[in-house]
Amino acid sequence: MVSPPSRSRAEPATLPATAWAVLGMLSFEVEPTGYEIRKWSEHILRFFYWSPAMSQIYAELKRLEKAGYATSRPDVAADGRPRRVYAITSEGREALAAWASGAPVGPPVLKHGPALRVWLGHLAGPETLRRVVTEQRERAERLAEEAERSRRDAVAGTGWAHAELVARWAVRYHRAERDLADRMLADLDELAARRPPG
Amino acid sequence: MVSPPSRSRAEPATLPATAWAVLGMLSFEVEPTGYEIRKWSEHILRFFYWSPAMSQIYAELKRLEKAGYATSRPDVAADGRPRRVYAITSEGREALAAWASGAPVGPPVLKHGPALRVWLGHLAGPETLRRVVTEQRERAERLAEEAERSRRDAVAGTGWAHAELVARWAVRYHRAERDLADRMLADLDELAARRPPG
DNA sequence: CGTTGCATGTAAGGTGTTACATGATTAC
DNA sequence: GTAATCATGTAACACCTTACATGCAACG
Numbered sequence: 001m002v003s004p005p006s007r008s009r010a011e012p013a014t015l016p017a018t019a020w021a022v023l024g025m026l027s028f029e030v031e032p033t034g035y036e037i038r039k040w041s042e043h044i045l046r047f048f049y050w051s052p053a054m055s056q057i058y059a060e061l062k063r064l065e066k067a068g069y070a071t072s073r074p075d076v077a078a079d080g081r082p083r084r085v086y087a088i089t090s091e092g093r094e095a096l097a098a099w100a101s102g103a104p105v106g107p108p109v110l111k112h113g114p115a116l117r118v119w120l121g122h123l124a125g126p127e128t129l130r131r132v133v134t135e136q137r138e139r140a141e142r143l144a145e146e147a148e149r150s151r152r153d154a155v156a157g158t159g160w161a162h163a164e165l166v167a168r169w170a171v172r173y174h175r176a177e178r179d180l181a182d183r184m185l186a187d188l189d190e191l192a193a194r195r196p197p198g
Numbered sequence: 199m200v201s202p203p204s205r206s207r208a209e210p211a212t213l214p215a216t217a218w219a220v221l222g223m224l225s226f227e228v229e230p231t232g233y234e235i236r237k238w239s240e241h242i243l244r245f246f247y248w249s250p251a252m253s254q255i256y257a258e259l260k261r262l263e264k265a266g267y268a269t270s271r272p273d274v275a276a277d278g279r280p281r282r283v284y285a286i287t288s289e290g291r292e293a294l295a296a297w298a299s300g301a302p303v304g305p306p307v308l309k310h311g312p313a314l315r316v317w318l319g320h321l322a323g324p325e326t327l328r329r330v331v332t333e334q335r336e337r338a339e340r341l342a343e344e345a346e347r348s349r350r351d352a353v354a355g356t357g358w359a360h361a362e363l364v365a366r367w368a369v370r371y372h373r374a375e376r377d378l379a380d381r382m383l384a385d386l387d388e389l390a391a392r393r394p395p396g
Numbered sequence: 397c398g399t400t401g402c403a404t405g406t407a408a409g410g411t412g413t414t415a416c417a418t419g420a421t422t423a424c
Numbered sequence: 425g426t427a428a429t430c431a432t433g434t435a436a437c438a439c440c441t442t443a444c445a446t447g448c449a450a451c452g
Contacts (some may be wrong), residue, residue, distance in 0.1 A: 008238040016308060016411065017311060026319045035431050048313035053413055058433060059358075081420060083431060100322040105330050107317055107337055116215060116368060117298060120222045120285035121360030123291075125297035127248075134301050148256055161393075162319030165385050169313060169378060176374040177306075187363050195359075214439070233403050251441055256405060277449060281403060 013095070018052055021045060022060045023096050026088040029159070031073075034084045036171050042100035044154070044163065047147045069094055069095055096175050118184065126192045133188065137181035144174035163185055204212070211265050216250055219243060221267055221294050222260045224286040227357070231273075231281045232256050240350070242361065245368035247327045259284055267293055316382065324390045331386065334377035342372035 015023075025037050032040065034057050041051045052060070064070035069092030075085040088096070114136040121129050151167035154160045213221075223235050230238065232255050239249045250258070267290030273283040277329035286294070312334040320329050349365035352358045 017309070018411080021314060024314075024321075027318070027321060033431070034433090035429095044317075048308065048310045048317070050307060050309055054431095055414085055433075056412060059412090077421095079421060079428080081430070085444090096318070097321045100315060100318045101326045105311045105333065108311060108313075108334075109248060110246065110309070111248055112217070112246045113215065113303045116219060116222075117303055118305050118360055118367070119243075119246070119364045120218075120225070120294070120298045120365070122357065123222075123225060123295045128299045134320075135303065136306075141256060153396075159320065162316055162391055163285040164369060164387065165319070165382070166313050168385065169316070172378055172381065173374075176371075176378065177326040180370055180374065184363070184367055185372065187366065191359055191363065194297055216439080231403070233401095251440085252403095253405075254440060257440090274422090275402080275449095277402090279448060314419070 013066070015076075018056065018098050019063060021062045022057060022094060023052060023064055023092055024053075024100075026070060026086055027093060027096055031075075031087050032059060033085055034061055035083075037061075037086075043152060044150050044167065045120075047143065047150065048173070063182070064092065067095075068092070070088070113120045114181075119186075126188065129188055130185065133181050133184050137178055140174050140181060141176035144171055144178060146176055147171045200329070212262070214295075215247075216254065217258045217261060218294060218297050219247060220250075220255060221262055221286060221290055222298075224262075224268060224284055225291060225294055227365070229283045229285050231275075232259055233281075235259075235284075242365065245341065246364060246371070259321065261292065265293075299394055312331070312379075316386075321329050324386065327386055328383065329381050331379050335376055338372050338375035338379060342369055342376060345369045345372055 009136065013077070021036060021041075024031065027042055031086055038054050038057050041057075045051055048119045059073070061070060064086075065072060068190050069089055070086050071089055072084050075083050077083050090183040114132050116131055117132045132186070151164055151171055154164040159164075219239075220235060223230065223238055228274075232252070235257050236249070236252050238366050242247055259268060259270070263270060267287055269287055270282050270284045273281050275281050312330050315322065315330045316327055345365055345368040349362060349369060352362040352365050355361075
């Protein structure tokens with residue numbers, strides 16, 4: 001006779017990483033609205049983990065409330081407009097801590113559109129490829145700069161040491177992406193030289 | 199009176215990138231089974247664009263056939279077992295070429311689980327973080343080696359110049375990920391030294 | 397005779413997006 | 425006035441995964 005599976009404190013509900021990310025935002029000492037969570041994720045999360053859609057945020061908040069990991073209360077903004085603010089519960093904090101230190105970490109998910117295009121390069125003329133990779137180079141450069149700005153904001157806050165660490169990682173990541181694009185451009189040029197047009 | 203939207207040669211059906219990736223596999227001079235497509239995507243696609251599930255492959259093949267971009271015919275394997283092989287049609291080749299040279303390329307999608315964990319580092323003891331990042335370091339190293347093997351296979355084939363280019367990119371990408379993990383480990387150590395335990 | 401590989405699918409469900417709907421306040 | 429920002433949701437749909445179902449061939 002095996003004891004039936006029960007969800008005790010040691011076994012938090014299995015939620016998608018997005019839910020934990022949202023709950024994680026509540027674990028910083030603030031009481032944000034769904035809208036503010038979105039803005040925040042645009043500000044930092046997108047550099048290493050994508051930014052969920054507004055509707056997704058609200059859906060996750062609803063799920064977290066249902067699980068007892070978050071609570072919400074009506075509030076009024078500075079200008080008097082009504083809004084709803086969210087907070088993490090102690091159960092939520094416990095579950096999040098258990099997840100953060102216990103759950104297996106899957107491999108990073110990468111879907112690199114520009115690389116896919118180059119892979120199908122035999123169908124798309126060298127100019128197109130150069131354009132695609134150059135665009136990617138510029139995007140990566142832009143992201144690196146934006147991540148650097150985000151990092152500087154993190155330095156300002158106290159208790160944001162890990163946020164700053166990740167921001168630093170993100171800056172390096174997007175610089176690496178830029179460099180990779182540069183090397184790809186060089187390789188493309190070399191290929192074009194080996195196989196002259198016509 | 200506006201003329202009704204019609205799908206002519208200039209406007210290929212909008213398909214998800216996955217469909218184009220599968221169709222792209224058919225654009226190399228082979229006539230694979232769904233099963234072989236899957237193996238191939240495990241062999242190379244996963245290093246820069248994830249590998250779809252078997253059922254997803256079959257679903258995409260069905261969709262491509264319906265769109266007239268692929269055909270299939272029953273075949274027999276070397277051992278006599280029945281199977282179904284797929285080929286690209288001329289419409290498919292045209293649509294694929296139009297997509298490859300015309301469709302806008304979105305930003306790479308990245309969901310970096312290890313980075314997410316570090317971001318929530320205030321909830322998870324330094325040993326956990328070290329473990330997570332070390333695992334990531336090793337995974338990246340392994341992927342770089344596997345990508346390098348895949349690259350060598352691409353060199354062997356003729357007409358695979360772009361596949362080799364992307365494989366080279368993938369090797370560099372995963373080496374960069376490994377280096378990023380190393381630098382993250384150094385940063386974590388520095389943080390732990392600044393804030394000693396207790 | 398059991399496991400692995402080849403081979404093809406269906407069904408159910410979860411994750412996530414876009415489009416839609418609504419309405420207040422602030423800045424131009 | 426009208427555009428942008430703040431703010432909250434619903435509905436429909438697309439994408440993709442896991443689990444399930446089936447069966448033959450080759451290898452040990």
